[in-house]
Amino acid sequence: MRISDILRVKGGQVVTVNPDATTERLLGVLAEHRIGAAVVSRDGVVVDGIVSERDVVRALAARGATVLTEPVSAIATTQVRTVTPDSRLEDVERLMTERRFRHVPVVVDGVLRGVVSIGDVVKNRIDELETERSELAGYITGER
Ligand code: AMP
Numbered sequence: 801m802r803i804s805d806i807l808r809v810k811g812g813q814v815v816t817v818n819p820d821a822t823t824e825r826l827l828g829v830l831a832e833h834r835i836g837a838a839v840v841s842r843d844g845v846v847v848d849g850i851v852s853e854r855d856v857v858r859a860l861a862a863r864g865a866t867v868l869t870e871p872v873s874a875i876a877t878t879q880v881r882t883v884t885p886d887s888r889l890e891d892v893e894r895l896m897t898e899r900r901f902r903h904v905p906v907v908v909d910g911v912l913r914g915v916v917s918i919g920d921v922v923k924n925r926i927d928e929l930e931t932e933r934s935e936l937a938g939y940i941t942g943e944r
Pocket residue numbers: 836837850851852853854855876877879880881882900901902903904905
């Protein structure tokens with residue numbers, strides 16, 4: 801399975817936030833879209849960073865509520881790991897597990913094309929296992 805298979809189902813829409821937006825604004829965006837991270841981008845095309853609820857929690861714990869009025873660029877990660885639609889799902893799973901992040905932007909020739917979350921990965925794994933289980937059950941009972 802490739803990342804393109806996931807994007808075909810979930811679509812390529814990505815919630816982005818401007819690096820100059822405040823952390824308070826970011827929290828509004830995350831809550832509104834019910835997501836855990838946003839891609840930081842000035843133009844919605846180029847990935848300038850990624851910022852997740854974990855970054856907010858860490859910054860709040862370290863510096864307190866002042867963080868809320870600071871720009872998102874102050875807490876975002878700028879060295880972003882990205883994948884392409886051709887990337888294999890299992891490689892992305894490994895990347896997420898080893899690097900301990902739950903979101904990976906999908907980029908083609910410098911253009912943002914989607915985002916894959918750990919939720920998408922788990923959903924796909926469950927679907928795969930369910931298909932395999934029912935095929936095996938059919939094989940055992942002779943229905944296939
Ligand atoms: P997450 O588990 O995705 O909420 O993110 C955990 C930490 O990793 C946060 O500091 C994020 O800014 C960072 N992070 C999330 N996704 C990526 C990524 N694709 N590349 C680099 N850092 C990331």
